[in-house]
Amino acid sequence: MQLAHGGGGRAMKQLIDLIIRPAFADPELDRCHDGAALAVDGPVAFTTDSYVVRPIIFPGGDIGSLAVNGTVNDLAMCGARPLYLSVGLILEEGLPIDTLRRVLASMHKAASAAGVRLVTGDTKVVDHGKADRIFVNTAGLGRIVAPTPIGPSSVRAGDAVILSGDIGRHGIAVMAAREGFGFETTIESDCAAVTNPVLALLEEGIAVHCLRDLTRGGLASAAVEIAETAGLAIVLDERAVPVRDDVAAACELLGFDPLHVANEGRFIAFVAPEDADRAVEVLRHHPVSAEALVAGWVEHGPSGRVSCRGALGVMRAIDMLSGEQLPRIC
């Protein structure tokens, strides 16, 4: 990759015509205009994330699949059916074209799996040493299908907190790939789209009040953020929260609390208490949430407090991390 590939001239046109557009294969891109023209009907969800994960390839995924699934999941968390993604690439001079090809192919594959189209994009190239190989931004557009507003302000005391599966895999997988730890087993990222189970909850008429994917900061940060915004308290049952043995062992070795470790295919759903069992059942029909369970509940207060009942029945207070445990995991 050379600076000229971002210069707006012949080299950039060749990069886009020969490498990028064919990789995404979408008729909107073939119109070669400044943006996509789309039919969208009704209320929409709009979201964005930049991805700066290091290394860009890790067990279970790469920055391409991450950039698609992460934004698809943010749309799902809005109670929306993901429809369209934009792709903004920032490439470092010297990046091998084959690496770019791999990332683009991975984006296309993840988008096809999630049922979204990559319809518009932009490519910039910066001098060697001014970026770290490749940064990807995706913005997403989805059609909101939830009948009532989904978000922290809809959470009510008494709501069940449903967790879609085991936690901590993504953060540990990235960390192990970055540092070259030789764990006995290869821990793979859980990176995946969670659209289908979320839409299933809504189609089944479950009273979903809030959804949140457990990315940076993990389950702990998600719970604290929602408790603070909603002005309510959340109690988690640590004994119910699944952590795979190899992830638990890695966390112990590294001094990490699994509650703070990032995931990319996990979410929590706040649902009316009477719908909790049915919600778990619906989620378990989908491979990505086959181990869903009730992991906690919401209480009136104190506002913003998250506590966790541990293995021995002792309650401990949960907070966001004040520092940085694991930078650049997404």
Place this chain on the structure above:
Amino acid sequence: MQLAHGGGGRAMKQLIDLIIRPAFADPELDRCHDGAALAVDGPVAFTTDSYVVRPIIFPGGDIGSLAVNGTVNDLAMCGARPLYLSVGLILEEGLPIDTLRRVLASMHKAASAAGVRLVTGDTKVVDHGKADRIFVNTAGLGRIVAPTPIGPSSVRAGDAVILSGDIGRHGIAVMAAREGFGFETTIESDCAAVTNPVLALLEEGIAVHCLRDLTRGGLASAAVEIAETAGLAIVLDERAVPVRDDVAAACELLGFDPLHVANEGRFIAFVAPEDADRAVEVLRHHPVSAEALVAGWVEHGPSGRVSCRGALGVMRAIDMLSGEQLPRIC
């Protein structure tokens, strides 16, 4: 700026709650959810651009105003009224908070001026030396108001090519700021939103076939790209193309062709020949396009050829640059 500010924990929440959300002051951001929920009615335009300009502050603008105006203009080029922007920030560890504040304030000001809302965002922090101070991605959503499709495939032989004003200021302004050239006058970027004149063309019922803003690669690349996609030829009249004296002098000094130099508040419009004079008149009512004029026309072929009639009446062939003239101007 520390890595912890991108870690998903308490430091990131403070950065967002105390610096970013107040700077943008939008109720959608105050919902603190994973995306914005928006009412959009009818066909929409969707676009994205990442901004990596160096230096991040230059005469006439900064990376913040650029990131808003650039994406607003891409929406306008789709014949759309810009409505909403997302903001993805990639910050380098060590970036002074005051620099971030300035960029955010500049984004807010530009968004207010352009009538768009900054409704959703994301912040990442990468280690010192792994980015260049600040990169910004904006994706934009607009309501298409053009009655017929706008794009290269709608261009017809005979169309007039209307240019909205003088060219070359943005590229030279950034170059001068970067290299510390002491030109006698300070050349300011033309960075501005062109929404109003574009919407005015559509409201007046002008038959607009294609619109293109003249960013990276300048007027030359825009014309070549459209000629190639449309399978038509374009003839430009160099004597009609306004270039300010100071910009022309700087180009001469640096060996640049003004046709290749970037702009951020200029566009070309392809309109039916019978509407050309009226289109120029409409554009001249708006300060940002007060010097609009007919700069060329479209011919049947040869497909993809752009030629330019120079000061002495001699025709020369125009192509995109094959290399890189001026990296990182947007």
